[in-house]
Amino acid sequence: MTQQVRIMRGWEWARPVRPVRREVLGATPEVEEGRPPLLFVPGFGHGAWAFAEHWLGHAAGRGFPAYAVSLRGHGGSGPAPDATLRAYAHDVVQVAAGLPRQAVLVGHGAGALVVAHALARYPARAAVLVAPVLGGWGTALTALRRNPLGTLPALAGGRLRLSRSQLFSRELPEADARRHAARLGRAARRAQWQLLLGREPEPAVGEPPVLVLGSPDDRVVPAAALTRAARRYGSAPLLFPGMGHDLMLDARWREPVDAILDWLEKDPDPGRG
Secondary structure, eight states: OOOOOOOOOOOOOOOOOOOOOOOOEEEEOOOOOOOOOOEEETTTTOHHHHHHHHHHHHHHHHTOOOOEEOTSSSSSOOTTTTTTHHHHHHHHHHHHTTTSSSEEEEEEEEEHHHHHHHHTSSHHHEEEEEOOOOHHHHHHHHHHOOHHHHHHHHHTOOOOOOHHHHHHTSSHHHHHHHHHHHHHOOHHHHHHHHHHHHOOOOOOOTOEEEEEOOTTTTTSHHHHHHHHHHHHSOOEEEEEEOOOOOTTTTTTHHHHHHHHHHHHHOOOOOOOO
């Protein structure tokens, strides 16, 4: 006998998330092969542009419909100075629900935490956490130790700042690094506090397969954190030495996205979809 578990979220129903204009960029394959769409979710300060630079077109070239959403207050989405992680997860769920087929959610940095929260509300085909920043006191202490000048303002409600050396490897041309850094914005204060001090996400709906990947040389997310994140989902992290935190913009951007697409082509959970 199958037992159904219903999760009651009365507080959330009483206080629905405020609507906002959402920027969604996309690239589709020349030939439709029925593959699951990918929805890329950027981290704090980044917009959909961070995936439109390389990964969207590359994924479409390999037969996967690919989309990227700018979380509210980021990129071309509407302003949201008081946004919360719940509101960010709501944006992801709403966009994913509007795609033609069950989607694969791909979150980068703090966007991986947003995806983890969205997985409790959306039955994803699979999920990928890229250089995941999954929050909590450990994240706060690591950020303070590795980037005190950039983290302390965020604790006081200011902008969380990351340096060029944290985001990119030395292989990336300086002109490209400056161009990308110039486009960085900021997350809402409440969302930043929740990232550093917040609760863990609820269990994912349907237990989708989850791939965790990153770089052991990431100066934002230590290798031990990648291992912990992967263990949470019953796997080991896939590592790309020599790359910075922003794998999708770094000089060797093809390696991680090809690894993601290779994993999906093997159909990590053939019983879904």
